[in-house]
Amino acid sequence: MSSLSRVICKVPGSTSNCGSGFDTLGMAVSLYNEICVEKAEAAGDDSFGPDIFAKSEMARETVAAFFEESGIAPFDINIRIRGDVPQARGLGSSVTVRGGILGALAELAEAGWDKEKLVEVITKLEGHPDNASASILGGFTVSRFVNDPAKVEAVTQIEIDDSLRLIVVSPEFEVLTSASRGVLPKSLDFATAVSSINSVSCVVAALASGQYESLADAVHDSMHEPYRLKNIPGGASAIAAGLSAGAYTGWLSGSGSSVLCACSAEFSAQVMQAMRNAFTEAGLESVGRDLSADNTGLQILSCE
Template sequence: MISVRVPATSANLGPAFDAVGLALSLGTRISLDISPEPVVEVHGEGARMIPQGPEHPAYRAARFVAEMADEAELHFHLVQHNDIPPSRGLGGSAAALVGGAVAANDLLGRALAAPDLLNLVCELDGHPDNAAPALLGGLVIGTLTPEGIKSVRLEPEGLRAAVAVPDFTVSTTAARRALPEKVPHRDAVFNVGRSGLLLGALATGEYHLLRVAMQDRLHQPYRAHLIPGLEEVIEAALEAGAYGASLSGSGPTIIAFVPEEVAVRVASAMRAAFGKRGVEARAWALEVDLAGARVEPPGEVGSPVLEPVP
């Protein structure tokens, strides 16, 4: 059985809508073997919310890889041990999808080259902002083109992330429906300028610019009604010493970029701000995951579950 560890991801970072994703040190583990019939087991965080049949995203990805390797008749036994809160804007589905694809590719003798595997997982997920960093690790800026994904990978140094995860979900469908068909030109210009500043700050280490660079007018204002406490939690993160903060994905998780020495303090402040709005939340102080999806040696125990900060 092949076992693959895949990181959680945060996308839609402030103004960089559907273009930028960051891998985080919270993850899921997908184990895969050939089986006479489809078998899917899910354990851990949110197991009841994750499909436990062939519609599981990791299983679907494994089947796509098998078909591309001319092994369309194969079935799999898939086991997921999950630490990523599902439907919270932390890329859980993309992580599972990537894990299934990587595990199947390794199981079948690495039939797909790395660029083909990257294109496959991004196409299956629909966009690269979660799937690409889940596969590659680090911070990935990417876009899908007719010729495949075009991307740049960065490794931000000395940066940590604090995330606050409330105890309710926001469906991707509802989050997308909240967005308008058209936006004012001035708001588009606002986001374009800050997207450039965001990437420049992350590439150069000038993290003090993130307070401005993570401001957004294209999706957070339209989704705020879905997330009680959004503005208060972001403000609490900034007051506690965060460089900048924004929604993670379509929410409801909120992510803050922080110096290492204040990561726990910021995470606790974000959780407390949710509490003031009557919302229970968990919070983590996380590292940027630079490894991405990796095959674990046989018998190796997966990464320990990270405990939320108090």
């Protein structure tokens, strides 16, 4: 057993799918949670945040997965979380929780896990790799799987510079990913599949080449957004308003409820205002954030 008693990780939130890149594309964003894992006997005060272990089924499931996967004998811990990633808004909050717990526990128990191992285990827990790859590795990520999205085979990571602004607007209500996956169709017709391949290829080409202006009008998703956006009042209008105000393109962030428009810095203020107005017109309060990509991913902030 290591002599460490407390480890703190910083984990960025993420936007996923990026249009039609369902379960495949993700991007870490400059919005963070910090997760503190401490041995129970070393428990500090609650100034960092309250211990969530007893209250959070997700935390307990993640801790159990760590001990099972590592083969290390379980020990008692406390888990504290603080930060700015809103829960159940399509910004990968669940991965910040799972990633922070696993990253900190792996240090605390000297499990020798690298970031690829963290992505593998989080992907198994989440059932898909898109948010996990982005938040742990940073940047824009393309995750490879064959048939089973819970089993990630490889990840390509691409740095995105901060000239690309990510205007994220989150309406006041939560959408649970598990529920939002339930509204999706069982099959798609051939024309929809072809159009989705075209859209997602254009997004990947623009982001990989750094020619962000070729994102213009790139996202035309008919795989998941139409089914989900109709349950988010103002969501489709917010993306359309952002495009009219000068954004290159826009998408439903993850499974929602946040929507995102990508633009150059000169348009960011007007794009955000237009997007927020669309939610106001739909009768919803919203929070707007002008973000960039995070190219670092999970970081260990301190080990004591």
